[in-house]
Amino acid sequence: MKDKIRILVVNDDGYFAKGIHALAEALSGIGKVTVVAPDSQKSAVSHLLTITDSIRVREVPFSDGIKAYAVSGSPADCGKIAVASLMKANPPDLVASGINLGNNAGLNAIYSGTVAAAAEAAMAGLQAFAISLDAFSNPDFGPAADFSVKFAKYLLRNPLPKGIVANINVPALPAEKIKGFKISEQSMLRYNEWYASRNDIYGRSHYWLEGQYAAVNDGNADSDIFALAAGYISITPLHFDLTSRKGIEILKRITL
């Protein structure tokens, strides 16, 4: 299996991040891994695409036996250029994005570069998942890396319908404290956030987005945020058909 399976690993924290090393090294136990990742930190850039500028790609040192490319663009650029160009001759069987430092549950999924990089692969018809750890400091990527291997083996045997990304969020707990996994919905809970306004030393104001970004229980027992807060790994299947069927029903009655 190992020689035949090709796995593309992407992320948004950059090719040098500990999380992508943990993911790529874990997955190299079940296949041949190629890393294509941003050359700098690119969090919260969502599906940003570089369309009016060039993209540079260079091979960079990584762990033993893993070929890695650093890309001057966004996470979505990485997913797109890997599939459309760098691995065109030998497309990956599976695409894994992460392990992100910080959860991508709830509305974070919309802004996440980690999810967007996997989404590019999914929209190209490939099997893809994103995996994120609900921690900002002292991360232990071990449990998430172990779970990524289990889930990768599952996806390879049981492909999802085209266009779906499995968005996995792992609580920041030691393996023995994690209660299992739950198939979850994306929470629509909004964060408590605000813009702080301050002056620089020249007296000119600037704004800074601040908020409380902990995954708190949102009261929806089916949500990803609820699962995380309760000590479960959440797995949320995402797609990118944004059409609101409820909206269609309502607007069908419009007269202008």
Add this chain to the structure above:
Amino acid sequence: MKDKIRILVVNDDGYFAKGIHALAEALSGIGKVTVVAPDSQKSAVSHLLTITDSIRVREVPFSDGIKAYAVSGSPADCGKIAVASLMKANPPDLVASGINLGNNAGLNAIYSGTVAAAAEAAMAGLQAFAISLDAFSNPDFGPAADFSVKFAKYLLRNPLPKGIVANINVPALPAEKIKGFKISEQSMLRYNEWYASRNDIYGRSHYWLEGQYAAVNDGNADSDIFALAAGYISITPLHFDLTSRKGIEILKRITL
């Protein structure tokens, strides 16, 4: 009505773009318009949020009677800071984004800053629409501007459920050639695109995303791209719950 209705106008092409002037001026006929827009061109940046840097906001000259702010961040930053900070004391009754130069039908909706700016308002519980013109050169924003007024009046009388953005795409036709409007689904048609690889004068390679981005008939009579190609204005209600219900059904059977 005009003195009471507050309308926020945002975009992704920048506060100086002809499309936002056309939209703001048209809507100022039915309410008091405030413009909050990027200080530079920000196409295809999707829901990019500025979270690790400051944001500058400055008042800029605009058309008579319209207060306008230029923001150093992304379209989503504009939507977010307008609602959460600049207009916090007097929230808008309606948020309009555009008029974008280039359609935001189909998968473009995912990458669009125009849609993302409106989405920030919708996720904050406000009525919001995005409007885009299916043209790249010699744009006549007139028909789209006229339609935005009609649709704004409709939304003010008939608010959509919270969290929905009406994504409007207008064909590049004279008003008399536009056949009407259709309530549409987001097309999932992928573009024919590729990365061109070239060398600079130092012999170093770079990539450039190229493709054919015309709105072609995708064969789905219910899609936004089909409607546009057939000469109709498409109105597609979008939401930002990305959960795939089909994916949930499948993954519920998972064993790891």
